[in-house]
Amino acid sequence: MTSRERRAARELTDFLTRLFGPDATISVDPMPARPQHPERVELEATVKRAAALPADLDKRTRRRDTPEGTALAVEIAERYVAIRSARYALPSGLVPTTCSLVSEGLERDYANLFPEGTLQVDTPWLELARAAAETFAGHRVLDGVKSSQVKSKFAELRWYTEGLPEETGDEVAAIIDAASCLSTVICETCGGPGAYRKGGWVKIACDVCDAAKRRKL
Numbered sequence: 001m002t003s004r005e006r007r008a009a010r011e012l013t014d015f016l017t018r019l020f021g022p023d024a025t026i027s028v029d030p031m032p033a034r035p036q037h038p039e040r041v042e043l044e045a046t047v048k049r050a051a052a053l054p055a056d057l058d059k060r061t062r063r064r065d066t067p068e069g070t071a072l073a074v075e076i077a078e079r080y081v082a083i084r085s086a087r088y089a090l091p092s093g094l095v096p097t098t099c100s101l102v103s104e105g106l107e108r109d110y111a112n113l114f115p116e117g118t119l120q121v122d123t124p125w126l127e128l129a130r131a132a133a134e135t136f137a138g139h140r141v142l143d144g145v146k147s148s149q150v151k152s153k154f155a156e157l158r159w160y161t162e163g164l165p166e167e168t169g170d171e172v173a174a175i176i177d178a179a180s181c182l183s184t185v186i187c188e189t190c191g192g193p194g195a196y197r198k199g200g201w202v203k204i205a206c207d208v209c210d211a212a213k214r215r216k217l
């Protein structure tokens with residue numbers, strides 16, 4: 001594996017371990033880059049879940065406690081890490097971008113899905129929203145889906161739509177639900193693997209961003 005692949009594999013494994021608990025068996029393999037995205041590191045993850053999720057696992061993540069929910073969360077996590085890998089800087093860190101640049105890109109690429117002004121989260125969860133949008137497209141359920149608001153509430157991605165198509169609505173809702181579950185392990189500040197933090201303003205944060213915030217308080 002290249003160093004970028006190793007870094008992506010480490011991150012993907014960390015996200016999935018946080019979602020499915022330390023007893024899950026997770027393996028990650030490099031995949032050929034998709035021709036339309038040569039800048040990304042593509043990985044495929046296989047998750048063999050433990051018989052029961054750990055009792056102390058965040059109860060909000062339990063909704064994906066079905067084979068379909070598990071498969072969707074894994075697929076969105078793979079896509080999220082691939083999107084994020086396009087900004088990997090050497091030897092570490094990320095090439096900076098801005099929230100408005102990322103949301104403009106999403107509105108441009110998915111104009112029907114994200115009408116102007118609906119995206120109200122920071123860069124990491126915008127990249128998660130792109131991963132979900134690509135999952136809609138991959139499952140051929142993108143048509144007819146229009147968001148009314150995508151925001152962070154109580155440290156979770158909340159994605160509201162203006163109704164859903166009758167035929168594909170259940171699958172769209174399941175993808176949105178899996179993306180919300182995944183958001184509970186994605187640092188809202190830097191996009192790395194994070195956890196729920198209590199405090200005056202609940203947030204998902206990694207250890208580094210959480211420590212930085214506490215120093216400022």
Ligand SMILES: [Zn+2]
Nearest residue numbers: 187190206209
């Ligand atoms: Zn962070």
